[in-house]
Amino acid sequence: MSGLDLESLRTRHRDLGLEIVESGGSELRVSISSVHARTLLVRLRDENETAMKRLVDLTAIDRGGEQARFELVYRLQSIERDCGLRLHARVEGAQAEPADAAPSDSVPLVDSVTSLWPAANWLEREVFDLFGIRFKGHPDLRRILLDEAFEGAPLRRDHPLRLERPLPSEGDR
Amino acid sequence: MIGDAKLVGAESLSDSLGFPETVVEVGMTHPGVRHAMTAVGGTTSFLVQLDGDRITDLEVEIGLGHRGFEKEVESTSFDHALPYVSRLGHAGGVIAETAYCLAVEALIGVALPDRAIWLRTLVNEIARVTDHFARLGAVMSAIGLADAELAAQRAELEAARLLAFAVGRGPLAGWLRIGGVASALPEEFPEQWIAARVRLLEMLARFETIAVGNPTCQRRLRDVASMSVDDCLAWGVTGPSLRASGCPMDIRRDRPYLAYGALDFDVPIGESGDDLDRMLVVLEELRQSLGMIEQCHKLLSSLGPGVIAVEGGETASASRLPGWEVPAGESVATVESSTGELAFLIVSDGTGAPRRIRCRPPSFFHAQAMPQMLRGARLDDLLPTAALLHLVSAECDR
DSSP, X not given: OOOSOHHHHHHHTGGGTOEEEOOSSSSEEEXXXXXXXXXXXXXXXXXXXXXXXXXXXXXXXXXXXXXXXXXXXXXXEXXXXXXXXXXXXXXXXXXXXXXXXXXXXXXXXXXXXXXXXXXXXXXXXXXXXXXXXEEETOTTOOOSSSOTTOOSOTTSTTSOSOOOOOOOOGGGO | OOOXXXXXXXXXXXXXXXXXXXXXXXXXOOTTOTTTTTTTOSSOEEEEEEETTEEEEEEEEOOTTXXXXXXXXXXXXXXXXXXXXXXXXXXXXXXXXXXXXXXXXXXXXXXXXXXXXHXXXXXXHHHHHHHHHHHHHHHHHHHTOHHHHHHHHHHHHHHHHHHHHHHTSOSSOOOEETTEESXXXXXXXXXXXXXXXXXXXXXXXXXXXXXXXXXXXXXXXXXXXXXXXXXXXXXXXXXXXXXXXXXXXXXXXXXXXXXXXXXXXXXXXXXXXXXXXXXXXXXXXXXHHHHHHHHHHHHHHHHOSOOOBOOSSSOTTTOXXXXXXXXXXXXXXXXXXXXXXXXXXXXXXXXXXXXXXXXXXXXXXXXXXXXXXXXXXXXGGHHHHHHHHTOOHHHHHO
């Protein structure tokens, strides 16, 4: 259903290092460095050729490697063009953190897109909560699913599946 | 309820009464306690900031029921996901299972047998009918129309019974398999369905008479929690709530999966996106779903008995993932659940355990948009709106 002109997409965003991988699924898959992700997202949203007005979903993947360990995934949709696009943004230079490092020590820092789509607010909070990736410019970056007293980012590959560590009770905080 | 804010002039009611602004916590309740907060029935709670009975701000608290199933599955194997996935909704869990199975099947490259496709479609629609009636019952409970609530609950029970009968087991049945379904319809299904269909249509008509025609219902739902199409798209609101605003987006028609491409159905839309429109859209969707079940039933009857699951190696019933090798790759499957757009993104690195499983839960987006919808509304409007959004705590929390 891809109503997008791949060639023109490639040429127009060459300056940002856009790579297109056709996944054969229902949406086009492109990848880019997270440094340029926000610039590209603004273009994809505002340019007439793409008109991706809708942020369908935002999540992260821990690839586990040394370089570009984390990837942010933005799923976009254009109702006018009747097509979808999945942007994988490689977060480069992020080092593996010990599982219980406080989120403030984490290296990954990515530009927030909450000002582009209000729906990104909770989605980025969830990525922050579960992956410990921080978003620059987020108005209210705090945990959303887990307790404030929880330590670590459980969806990181190096976070153990089972961990006996009771949360402090209300009085001890 | 104290009269209009107009009565006390420009200053706020709280000021004129000499009270500071009040914050009230609504919920949470144990998911099993249906009547205390039927509309939500779960671990979501609301911190409501009030001026008189006007909502000035709202904070939706989610996460208390977080199971971390994505972590669990990423640490074990693909087949570990299904029991968690079926708990992403009440009856609608089966729709979430469908999305998950479709995503895994796309990775493996399984072509489903025809019967499995039609069976899944049929059961998906029965689940939608169950969920839609549940939501109507919750709305009526929230606005205090007891007879309409009872009518909706009876219909929900009827649909839930039909669902249990069709899959041959109770709720959270684990009926779906990667590559098909666990069992065909029982022999007596046709007669059960024919009788249930008549009763469900009667109950639907009765509900419309006593609810939609009721002035209380009109007054309580009209112009409450309205959302424009642009707002819905910006906040990621989907499903009946988006269609109530006038945007005819329905995955079943726009990007057909299962057998929806071959079914004849309408996508009802509303105009103003208020609670009343949401309810009217849900009512019409019920009628459309009953029509779809009838079409699936006719087609399945003409197909007769036969293969209902692709077997990857061993017998399909012995294990949930019989002999399947899941290759490296990525896939996305999107379905129209009774709540909205539900999608699974699955990333496999070929090791047998998924690298990443991500569920896009529609309720999460709806919960996030609630403050936007409800600022300026009355405290009384909170629960009917939560009910019409069909806020599923399990989906928000995962």
